[in-house]
Amino acid sequence: MKKRIGALLLSIALVFSLAACGQEEKPAGSSASATASESKSGGKGYVIGFSNSYNGNSYRQAMEGYAKKAAEELKASGEVKELIFAESNQNNSTQVQQIQNFVMQGVDAIVIDPGSATALNGAIQEASDAGIPCIIINDGPVDSKADRCYQINFDTVAQMGALTDYVCKAIGGKGSIIELRGTAGSQFDAIAHKGVQEVLKKYPDVKVAAEVYTDWTGSKAQSELASVLPTLKQKIDGVVTQGGDSYAAVQAFQSAGLDLPIIGGDNRGYFLKWWAKDAPKGYNTISVSSNPWDGATGVYAAVDILDGKDVPKEMIHPYGVVTADDVQKYANVKDEDIACPTYDRDWVRENIIKKK
CATH class of the missing domain: 3.40.50.2300 (Response regulator)
Structure with missing residues (x-):
């Protein structure tokens, strides 16, 4: 898997027009997002767990914030009922327990920022065996071979x-x-x-x-x-x-x-x-x-997987670049902001979820 991800290289690593995180950039030509009537949640909304190995820096906090933003969008359409966070503070055993707890709670999907490539494999397999898809983001890939393990990684x-x-x-x-x-x-x-x-x-x-x-x-x-x-x-x-x-x-x-x-x-x-x-x-x-918008991307992918849409097992998320030609655009950004491209749901579908 690692070799395959490395081979994709610059086809995904584009230099995007960047926005300070917190200011959404919606590419032109987007169509309306799916509604509750199109969702297999039956209008009740999915419950999604979010397992974060660490949230002690501004990047991880922004990632969680974007996941919440996507969840609020999908709550408004009736597709998501709840997004539940659990942070393990860089303790792999704790993260395993938190994933297992999500399985016991009967969540519909789990988005995971993993603390290890291997330590979570058993918990991911348990979730998969229970019919719960796990969407790996940010610090993957993991080595899991579980049928319902999906990975959204950076190159x-x-x-x-x-x-x-x-x-x-x-x-x-x-x-x-x-x-x-x-x-x-x-x-x-x-x-x-x-x-x-x-x-x-x-x-x-x-x-x-x-x-x-x-x-x-x-x-x-x-x-x-x-x-x-x-x-x-x-x-x-x-x-x-x-x-x-x-x-x-x-x-x-x-x-x-x-x-x-x-x-x-x-x-x-x-x-x-x-x-x-x-x-x-x-x-x-x-x-x-790297781009903390992958928190939102993970939520979008989770709902598409639960709705039975064709979602590849391995996806690549674009990262962001600022050069000397761009830097003056960010002269007045907030200290904790991260300059990164942000996307709407349809852009994510067309350029990350469907791109193979």
Whole structure:
């Protein structure tokens, strides 16, 4: 599965016109969404569980917010009765129990942001055996072979490859970089790291001076870098980050009195505002991020699956890119906002669910 996802690459990784998260961008030509009369819920509405392995950063909170937004839309049409959240705080055993609880409650479908590629397989199989589809989003893929397991993943290798390639070229193809990673043991982190490593093979004179786990949070990134930077003897020329910690890297270098390297951005408001307003004159970089709209996409896909529509087992969700040409558009975004494309239900159906 991982090889297949990696092979899809740039056919999905388009650079979209971005909007700050919270401001929906509806592509032209959308038709009306399905109504309750078309839903197999019989007008009662489906109950959907949402199992989130972590919600302690702005990305995950935005993802949950978008899932709620989609659920409210589908409540209004009578297709969804309730969306129930459970967060496991990075504890795989807890997430397994929460999925099992959803099965016992008799929910109709479960959207899952997994904390592990393998630890949830038994719980996913239990749900599938009970006729409950599981829709994996954001931190997949998982290795489950369950019949009713559906996966909506990012092409994370391409995403991180694009960011890493830009940084390597910007520093002239040689020098030292720091790789800011996510949560140790998570599937997304492992695949993102693979994307970095694959690009670095093209740049043998670019060396990784340190790998730092940040849990995709600025506070941990800043504290970890405050400890790591004084121990490094070489000048740091670039920083590659998975998300949630780019501005923290800026602050860490400034606090240490060091020259700013080329720091790959993460589409967070903190970083984009700094880049647009306060970065040194001529400071160029690129900002790349996964898209928390996949929370809404997971809810839309769950209802289509329950309605018996043709939904593929593997889907790819587009990510977002901000370049120097775009950054001034985000000079006044809120600190916690994430610049990302947002879509309506029909766009999701045509470009993610139906695209094969």
